[in-house]
Each structure stands twice: as structure tokens, then as C-alpha cells.
Amino acid sequence: MPGKVAQNIINCLTCIIVVLVFLFVSSGRACPLREQSFDTLRSAGTGLSGLLSGLPRGRLHVKKDASGIRLGCKIEFKDVAGSRDGDHAFEGLDIFLNIRAHGPLARKGQGFYWTLNAAFPRGQVLFFPWFFDLSRMKGSLRAEGRIDKGRLYIDRAILYGPFSLKVRGISLPCPRDGGFKKCMIGLLGSKWELRADLKRSYNLFVKDAFSDSFPVVSDFQPQGKMTVRGQGAKVSLRMEGKLLYKSMKFIDGLEVALYYPLTRHRCEKGSVSWNDIFLGVLLPKTIFKSPRSIAISERNLPVTLCSDKGEFGPLSLALGNGTISLEEAGFLFSRGTLVLRGIEIRALRVHRLLKDVPVEATIDGNLPLAMFVGDRLVFSGHLSVAVAGGMVEIKNIWMEPYAPVFRWGADISFRHLDLRVLSEKTPFGLVTGAVKGWVNGLVMSGGQPEAFNLLVKTDEKASRSKKISIKAIENLSILGGGGGSVSFLGRLFKEFSYSDIGISCKLKNDIFELHGLYRKGDREYLVKRGFWGGVNVINMNPRGRISFRDMLDRLKRIGESSQSKVEVK
Amino acid sequence: MNVNRHHGLWITAVLFLVTACVTVNIYFPAAEVRKAAEDIVKDVRQQTPEQGEKSSQSPISSLFSVREAHAAVELTISNATIRQLKERMKKRFPSLEPYMARGLVGEGLNGFLSIRSLSGLGLRQKATLKKLVDAENRDRKALYMAVAQALNIPSSQIARVQSIFALQWQKTAPKGSFIEKKPGKWLRK
Numbered sequence: 001m002p003g004k005v006a007q008n009i010i011n012c013l014t015c016i017i018v019v020l021v022f023l024f025v026s027s028g029r030a031c032p033l034r035e036q037s038f039d040t041l042r043s044a045g046t047g048l049s050g051l052l053s054g055l056p057r058g059r060l061h062v063k064k065d066a067s068g069i070r071l072g073c074k075i076e077f078k079d080v081a082g083s084r085d086g087d088h089a090f091e092g093l094d095i096f097l098n099i100r101a102h103g104p105l106a107r108k109g110q111g112f113y114w115t116l117n118a119a120f121p122r123g124q125v126l127f128f129p130w131f132f133d134l135s136r137m138k139g140s141l142r143a144e145g146r147i148d149k150g151r152l153y154i155d156r157a158i159l160y161g162p163f164s165l166k167v168r169g170i171s172l173p174c175p176r177d178g179g180f181k182k183c184m185i186g187l188l189g190s191k192w193e194l195r196a197d198l199k200r201s202y203n204l205f206v207k208d209a210f211s212d213s214f215p216v217v218s219d220f221q222p223q224g225k226m227t228v229r230g231q232g233a234k235v236s237l238r239m240e241g242k243l244l245y246k247s248m249k250f251i252d253g254l255e256v257a258l259y260y261p262l263t264r265h266r267c268e269k270g271s272v273s274w275n276d277i278f279l280g281v282l283l284p285k286t287i288f289k290s291p292r293s294i295a296i297s298e299r300n301l302p303v304t305l306c307s308d309k310g311e312f313g314p315l316s317l318a319l320g321n322g323t324i325s326l327e328e329a330g331f332l333f334s335r336g337t338l339v340l341r342g343i344e345i346r347a348l349r350v351h352r353l354l355k356d357v358p359v360e361a362t363i364d365g366n367l368p369l370a371m372f373v374g375d376r377l378v379f380s381g382h383l384s385v386a387v388a389g390g391m392v393e394i395k396n397i398w399m400e401p402y403a404p405v406f407r408w409g410a411d412i413s414f415r416h417l418d419l420r421v422l423s424e425k426t427p428f429g430l431v432t433g434a435v436k437g438w439v440n441g442l443v444m445s446g447g448q449p450e451a452f453n454l455l456v457k458t459d460e461k462a463s464r465s466k467k468i469s470i471k472a473i474e475n476l477s478i479l480g481g482g483g484g485s486v487s488f489l490g491r492l493f494k495e496f497s498y499s500d501i502g503i504s505c506k507l508k509n510d511i512f513e514l515h516g517l518y519r520k521g522d523r524e525y526l527v528k529r530g531f532w533g534g535v536n537v538i539n540m541n542p543r544g545r546i547s548f549r550d551m552l553d554r555l556k557r558i559g560e561s562s563q564s565k566v567e568v569k
Numbered sequence: 570m571n572v573n574r575h576h577g578l579w580i581t582a583v584l585f586l587v588t589a590c591v592t593v594n595i596y597f598p599a600a601e602v603r604k605a606a607e608d609i610v611k612d613v614r615q616q617t618p619e620q621g622e623k624s625s626q627s628p629i630s631s632l633f634s635v636r637e638a639h640a641a642v643e644l645t646i647s648n649a650t651i652r653q654l655k656e657r658m659k660k661r662f663p664s665l666e667p668y669m670a671r672g673l674v675g676e677g678l679n680g681f682l683s684i685r686s687l688s689g690l691g692l693r694q695k696a697t698l699k700k701l702v703d704a705e706n707r708d709r710k711a712l713y714m715a716v717a718q719a720l721n722i723p724s725s726q727i728a729r730v731q732s733i734f735a736l737q738w739q740k741t742a743p744k745g746s747f748i749e750k751k752p753g754k755w756l757r758k
Contacts, residue, residue: 086684086699091692124692129703131696212700213707404711405653445649509719510647548647 068104073097080123093123093134103146111148116141120161129209137161162204163196185262194228198241201226214402219246224254234268235260248281260305267306273299279317289355297323308333313341322348322363338377340370345383358425361387367397376400390416390434390459405446412439416459429472434459435501454505457517468527468535469495476526476537478554479514496535500528510548515539598720602733605646605716610737613658650715654708661705666743668698675747675755676739680713680731681706685747685755709734 058075075097083089096119103112120139125132143157152172159165168191174183202222211218224241239256242249253275259268277296280288296317303312313328327342348363365383372378382395392414399408415436423431436459443450458466468476473496502517503526516524516539524544527537546554665682668674673690677683682702687695713730717723722730739748739758747755 086687086695089692089695126692126696128696128699131693133693212704404657404708405650407650443649446653448649448652450649508648510649510652 068102071099071101073099075099087128088126090123090125093125094121095119095123096121101147111146111153113144113146115144118142130205131208132162132204134161143167162200163194165192165194167192192230194226196226196228198222198224198226198239213404220244220250221247222254231259233262233266235262237270245281248278249276250278250281252276252278258303258305261307264307267304270303270305272301272303272312275299279319287355288353320349320353322346324348337372338370339372340377340379341368343367343370343379343381350385359388359421361385365394375403387417388421389418390414390436392417407443407445407450409441409443412442414438416461418464420464423472428475430469430495431467431472431501432464433466433498433501434461434464436461449507452505452507455503455517457502458500466498466530467495468498473527473535473537477540478557479551497530498527498534499530500525502526502528507548512546512548512551513544514541514546515544597722597726597729599729599733601646601720602716602722602730605720606734606737608646609651609655609712609716610734610741613655613662614741646716646719648715648719651712651719654712654715658705658708658712661701661708665701665705668701670743670745672745672747672757673698674702675749676735676742678732678735678749678752679728680735680738681709683747683749 057078058073061072063070075095077093077095077097080093080095081089081091098117099114101112101114118141120134120137120141123134125134139159139161141157141159143154145152145154145156147153154167154170154172157165157167157170159167170187174186199222202220206217221244222239222241223244224239227236227238229236229238237256237258237260239254242254243251251274253273255273256270258270258272261268279296296315298314298316301312301315303310305311310331310333311328313326316323316325323344323346325342325344325346326340327344329341330339331337332339343366345363345365345367350361350363351357351359363383363385365381367379367381367383369381370377370379376398377400379397382393383397385392385394392412394410394412396411397408398410400406417435419431419433419435423429435456437454437456440453442452500518504513504515504517506513516526516537518525518528524539525536526539527535529536665674669676671689673684673686673688675683675685682705684699684702687698690698713727713734714724716734717727717730735749742748742758744758746758748758750756
């Protein structure tokens with residue numbers, strides 16, 4: 001599609017020149033071109049046919065002398081509108097063209113030299129999803145060249161607008177034998193240079209166009225300068241500036257030097273470097289302790305671009321006294337898919353990073369490969385979290401980064417978790433003993449749990465005393481559907497012994513199903529007493545179904561007391 | 570020759586019996602989908618979004634945060650994804666409504682919005698409308714997938730989910746909207 005558009009533009013430019021030369025040769029004298037309709041141009045077989053509405057006003061001057069012929073032509077297009085389809089249109093467009101040419105009429109072997117000054121002071125252009133208001137851009141074009149032996153040479157051209165584009169040494173039309181692709185490679189390889197202000201370009205080409213569907217693009221704001229150049233068989237991109245995230249400095253002293261090969265089977269090496277990356281600004285302050293302490297140890301990221309893919313890495317991130325490193329990331333342009341290789345996490349101390357982690361927890365792990373399966377980025381390998389004297393393993397990790405609502409998920413298993421360590425530093429109430437279990441099919445959507453299957457039970461392999469405090473019993477019974485109070489008799493004791501804890505909880509379609517694992521007749525026990533006495537906590541909701549909102553309310557009520565079915569013997 | 574003909578008859582008979590015995594049961598929970606469509610569409614179209622509520626969260630922050638859920642109404646089918654998509658559509662609807670009422674946007678039989686006309690709009694408005702419709706259809710596509718997943722409906726049956734939702738979108742479309750009654754036949758409400 002862009003090829004067709006470019007070909008149309010080339011057709012149009014060529015046509016204007018051909019028409020002017022035609023008029024010039026046929027008239028041989030000054031002739032006014034007042035109120036001519038576009039039919040005149042259309043009859044010349046341009047690419048504009050059927051696309052335009054509006055009238056041009058113009059004046060053509062021709063002067064013949066001994067040295068040859070001089071031509072001057074001014075054309076004004078006022079309030080021009082046109083559309084190719086619903087996605088490509090322009091309207092209210094004013095174009096002022098001033099073309100001058102001179103050259104010998106009869107002598108062969110010498111061409112006509114021409115200059116073109118064009119201005120686009122007003123108008124709107126839609127090239128969905130991009131929209132351009134030309135009155136804000138003050139676009140103009142200055143070009144000069146020659147016509148010789150049926151070829152149009154553009155020796156120099158400068159286009160000003162949201163960016164400036166300078167071109168030197170282009171000849172049109174393309175040779176017939178090479179094909180359009182070869183021609184475009186030839187054109188891109190010519191001497192051209194595009195300079196742009198990063199903020200203006202990002203807002204115009206990225207933010208305005210894509211923020212409705214991808215709100216995250218509105219959060220970022222680059223500032224600085226960008227230069228793109230054609231350099232023979234490659235295109236170079238250079239950027240200097242900084243990147244803000246929600247108006248906070250994210251990357252400072254950013255320098256990008258990338259090269260894209262125009263021929264197949266070639267790769268070009270480049271780099272992205274920076275002075276500082278404040279990765280913490282991406283992370284919510286309510287959750288992270290000191291986000292600004294997170295730092296990327298390297299200041300340079302090697303980037304290799306090939307005709308069909310891009311690769312970058314290695315990269316290492318120092319945080320929480322540990323590191324997260326990435327060996328390599330690859331992006332396949334044709335499939336639009338990302339592949340991450342060699343992600344390693346070493347000694348990442350979560351409790352030093354996150355605010356709401358009351359116990360020490362350290363993450364290690366290898367995720368050798370992450371690649372897209374459909375819309376889902378799936379990670380191989382697993383992470384291990386050493387916490388509360390036990391171990392948590394996280395595997396089958398996935399995320400959907402481009403989905404309308406960001407989701408991620410994993411399967412988690414845990415063992416030997418010391419309940420004393422976990423409960424001592426939480427408001428839940430003291431419980432001793434150890435547990436094991438799993439959370440299968442965990443799905444988090446936009447920061448909320450969407451689905452999981454949880455099972456927690458006493459870990460017999462970890463031999464610890466098994467006691468549960470009154471507060472913990474009350475809170476457990478609140479979760480289980482009871483009110484959460486222990487009888488007066490029960491309150492004479494601070495804690496009770498138990499034999500087993502066994503709870504399963506499933507969340508699906510906003511319904512929690514909470515069950516005790518131990519059954520006796522109709523009763524379902526969340527906590528079961530031992531042979532010699534202790535406490536039973538019975539699930540008071542035999543169907544076990546709790547709505548999402550109800551569960552949130554129960555979590556809020558934890559700590560408060562009301563009724564509960566607690567048996568003390 | 571005769572033997573061959575007999576073989577052919579036998580094979581045909583056996584094939585007939587075999588195929589006659591094969592029963593393919595594909596359960597489609599139409600009633601549940603209809604109830605979900607009614608509830609979700611009604612909620613999107615008839616209630617105004619809560620002031621100051623931010624429905625979308627950046628992927629990076631949502632990795633770590635657990636936000637309070639807004640599940641004021643317990644639906645037959647709901648989950649975190651559906652709730653958030655619904656909130657986004659609810660917020661977007663006031664922007665779409667005037668275009669629908671002007672007959673510029675219609676409710677298709679496939680459960681998606683369709684631009685019927687862009688006449689009378691400036692290019693800027695055209696761009697705005699097209700972006701709104703694109704964003705709405707992107708969310709709707711994700712919604713149908715989420716509802717299907719929640720009800721264990723295979724992806725091959727998504728079209729049926731879409732058509733059930735389409736009826737609800739059409740029923741609640743603002744007056745003046747175009748609705749596709751039959752394939753390719755649009756009527757103004």
C-alpha cells in the first residue's frame with residue numbers, strides 16, 4: 001500500500017512537469033490559465049483522476065530569447081478536497097506552486113533546469129490512523145533539478161513540515177528492468193536526510209494515532225532530536241534526548257544509533273546508550289519501597305538490525321541486591337513477534353523492593369526462552385522463591401502485553417512454609433506449623449485476580465508444633481462464611497492446638513468456592529483438631545460459593561469479630 | 570463383476586451404519602450467553618461511569634498492584650477482564666452515542682460497530698470517530714473472547730456469542746442508530 005501511494009506521488013509530480021512542458025512547447029507565448037478545471041490535468045493521465053474536487057488558478061509566462069526559453073508558472077489550489085477511501089482523504093487544502101524552468105528549445109543533449117517552490121499553508125489530511133492539520137505545520141517544499149532525455153532529475157529538495165526532509169540526486173521514473181522494489185531501494189539509498197523533533201513527531205505519529213487503542217503510549221514522552229539518513233545500502237537512525245514517563249524522567253542522556261540494511265541477508269550493528277535509567281518511575285510507589293534505587297548496570301545496549309529482524313542484548317538490571325539479566329531479545333518484523341532468550345534472576349530480595357512483603361523472600365530462577373504463542377508471551381523455565389523457611393516455585397508464566405486488558409498468569413507450588421514466620425508479621429493472627437500446596441491456573445487481569453485454584457494443607461514433613469491463635473481462628477472463620485467470634489469459654493485460651501489445616505479455594509467467574517479438605521459426615525473442616533483435643537474450624541458455607549465483592553468485604557472485616565462455629569475440646 | 574457390486578453395497582451399508590451411529594454433541598450455553606449479554610450491555614449502555622475512575626492501568630504497574638475491584642453488580646458471568654472491558658466501554662459510550670444517533674455508526678449482526686457514513690463530518694471528526702469505533706471493536710472482540718472463556722465455549726463458537734450480543738447491542742442502541750437486521754440490510758431505528 002505505501003508503495004502504491006509513493007508511486008502515485010511520483011506520477012503526480014512527473015505529470016505536473018510534463019503538463020507544464022507540454023503547455024510551454026505548444027504555446028510559445030504567455031498565456032493565462034485562469035479558472036481552469038482539473039479536467040485539464042486529468043486529461044494528461046495523472047494519478048489524480050477521480051480523486052479531487054476544487055479549482056486551480058494559475059498563470060504561465062513563457063519567454064523566448066537567443067539562449068533558449070524561460071518558463072514561469074504560478075498555480076494556486078484553493079480548498080481542494082479528495083478521498084481515495086474512508087481511510088485516506090484530504091480537505092480544505094491550499095497549495096501554492098511556483099515553478100520556473102529554462103533551457104534550449106531546439107538543441108538536443110541539453111535539458112531543462114527547473115525550480116519548484118510549494119507551500120501548504122492550510123488543510124487537513126487523513127491517512128488513518130494518522131491525521132494532520134497542515135495549518136499547524138506550515139508545510140513547504142523547495143526543489144530544483146532538470147529534465148533531460150525523458151528523465152526527471154531532482155538535484156535538491158527540502159520538505160518542511162512536522163519534520164524536515166532533504167533529498168539530493170534522485171532521478172525518475174525508475175528504470176523498467178529493475179522493478180519498483182529495486183527502485184525504492186535505490187531512492188532510499190540516495191542522499192537524503194530527515195530531521196525531526198522527537199516530542200512533536202511522537203505526538204503526531206504515535207500518541208495521537210494510537211492512544212485510543214493503546215492508552216500506555218500516552219504515558220511516554222520522548223524529547224530531543226532525531227535524524228534519519230540514507231547511507232548507500234543502509235538507513236541510519238540517530239536520536240539524542242530523554243524519555244519521560246508520566247512527566248517523570250525515565251531515561252536521561254539517551255543516544256540511539258541504529259542502522260537498517262536495505263538489502264537482504266545483511267545485518268547492521270548499532271546501539272542504544274544512556275546516562276541514567278530511572279526504572280523505578282514505571283513502578284507504583286504504593287508498592288515499591290524505593291523505586292529510584294533500581295538501576296540498570298549497563299549504559300549501552302547493543303542492537304543489531306537485519307532486513308527481517310532486530311536483536312538486542314545483553315542487558316542486566318540491578319535491584320533488590322540481586323540482578324535480572326537478559327541474554328538477548330529478538331523481534332521478527334514480518335510476524336511482529338518478540339522472542340526473549342536467557343532471562344536469569346539471581347538473589348532478588350523482594351522484601352527490600354516491595355512495601356507489603358513483611359517476610360524475607362529471595363527470588364532466583366532461569367527463564368531460558370520466552371516467545372509469543374498467539375497473543376500470549378509464554379516463558380519456559382521457572383522461578384524459585386525462598387520464603388518463610390520453605391520454597392515457592394513459579395512456572396508456566398505467561399503474559400498478554402498487547403491485550404486490551406493486560407493479563408498475566410502462572411502455576412505456583414509451595415512447600416515447608418513456616419506459618420509462624422508468615423503469620424507473625426501479618427494482622428491475620430498467629431498460626432504455627434507448616435503448609436504446602438499450590439495455586440494452579442492463576443490469572444491476573446489488570447491487577448485483579450481473575451481465576452485460580454488454591455490448595456493449602458499441613459505439611460507433615462516439616463515437623464513443627466501446630467497451634468492457632470483465637471484471632472487467626474476468627475479471621476479464618478470470617479473467610480469461611482462464619483461471623484468470626486469464639487465463644488466465651490474459648491476465649492479463656494489464647495491459642496489452641498490443631499492437627500491439620502486443609503483449605504481449597506477456587507476463583508472462577510467472580511465466584512470463590514471455599515472448601516475444607518477434611519470431611520466428616522456433612523461437616524467440612526478448614527482446621528481439624530487432634531486426637532487429644534484442640535480446635536475445629538468448620539466451613540459454615542457448605543456450598544462454598546462466595547461472590548467476589550463478598551470476599552473483598554470479608555477480607556476487610558478480618559480483624560473484626562462476630563459469630564463463628566468453633567468447637568473447643 | 571457381481572462380487573464387486575456386492576462389496577460396494579456392503580461397504581455403503583457399513584458406512585451408513587457407522588455414520589448413523591456417530592453423534593456430535595456440541596453444547597452451547599445459549600441461555601447463559603444471553604443473560605451475560607443482557608447484563609453487560611445494559612450496564613454499558615444505561616449506567617454512567619463512576620467519576621474519576623481510571624479503568625485502564627499500565628501493563629507495568631498492573632504487574633505488581635492488586636487493585637480494589639469494582640463489582641457492584643454480581644453478574645451471571647463476570648471476571649476481572651470482563652469488568653475492566655465493561656468499564657472502558659461504559660466510559661466510551663457517551664462519546665459514541667451522538668454519532669450513533671446521527672446514523673453514522675450502526676450495530677452490525679456480527680456484534681461489532683460499523684461506520685455507515687462519514688458525511689457531514691470534518692476530517693478531524695472522521696479520524697476521531699474511526700478511532701472510537703476501532704477501540705470499541707477491539708474491546709468488544711476481547712469481551713466476546715472473555716465471555717466464551719468464562720463459559721468454556723470453544724473459539725469455533727465465538728460467532729454465536731457475537732450474534733447473541735449483537736441483538737442486545739441493537740436493542741439498546743440509541744434512537745437514530747442503524748442496525749443490521751439481515752446480512753447487508755440496515756435499518757434506521
